[in-house]
Amino acid sequence: MNPQRGFTLLEMLLALAIFALLSLAGYQLLQGSLRAQQQSQQHTQQLSALNRLFAILEQDLKHALILPNAVIQQQPAFVAQQQATLLQFTRRNWLNPQGDARAALQQVRWDFSQQTLSRQRLDDGLTLTFPAIQHVNLRFYSTGRWQDRWTSQFSLPQAIEMTLTTAHWGEITRVLIVGNGR
Template sequence: MNRQAGFTLVELVIALAIFSLIGLASYRLYEGVLITQARVSAHEQGLRSLQRALALLERDIMQATIPKEGVAVTLSAGQLNLQRVNARNPLDEPRSERQEVAYRLEEGTWWRYHRSLDLPETHKQQVLKGVRALQWRLYMDKAGWRSDGASTPGRAGVQPRALEITLSAGRFEQIRRVILLPEGS
């Protein structure tokens, strides 16, 4: 008699079951990697937005100047106000014009308002979206941290030494940054 070599039906069903289990496990692993990658990407995007916002604030603070009458950096009603100089233009030439800059939180969005002292037009720039809380404090010599006003009562013209910002945005809770004000401030 002639016997034919081959697989039985039971062997084929077992092989298909093993192959299906390996395929399902591979898919689950791949799906997990994609979900993790999406979460890491979203977290990285949030972190980059936060870093850009704080870098913009720090640049303005480092270029703050003392106006003829007053204080370099002031706080009023949760808004940070300052005057800055040395803004660069596209050709990287220094400008001598002063700018008024204000930062404030409006309905979950952190905004930057700026205008040249020579022009009446105010520009509005979105700094960061999804901000749940934003607090400012200034450090004054002999008075400590103050959350409103510019100087100690009875000591007009006292310049703040540092700015503290505390904010909650996106996945980040209670981000605190202390920025030393320039010597001239």
């Protein structure tokens, strides 16, 4: 009688079960790494948007200036408040890489409403929005002290502290230097 060669049914089922468990573990590992990559991309995009917001605001404030004719005409040259319109002012050094016919000065307004911070150019209405911001608080530095309100519409503070509250990142505070118009 010839001895049987090969695997028994029980050995085959055991090998198949081990292979299935290894495949399942590999699939779970792949799914976990894909989920982590997606979350990482989402966090990177959110952080990039916040960095972009602060970079634009920093450039705006760095180039803020008070126009002499605004003071003469008694029109507010720098508006800062804790309401829907947070900041409104004129800035210089508006980049013009294509040499378009336009002024070198630009009026900008920063608004906060419905959990969205937005920057609007008042000359052409172009608006940039930064959503998912729950709260914005401003403080103003001038003459050696911080103030919760800026009452002078015809002078600039030396710095502005902006505190943003977001659902994802919590509270973020940045201190931004305000230009002197020179």
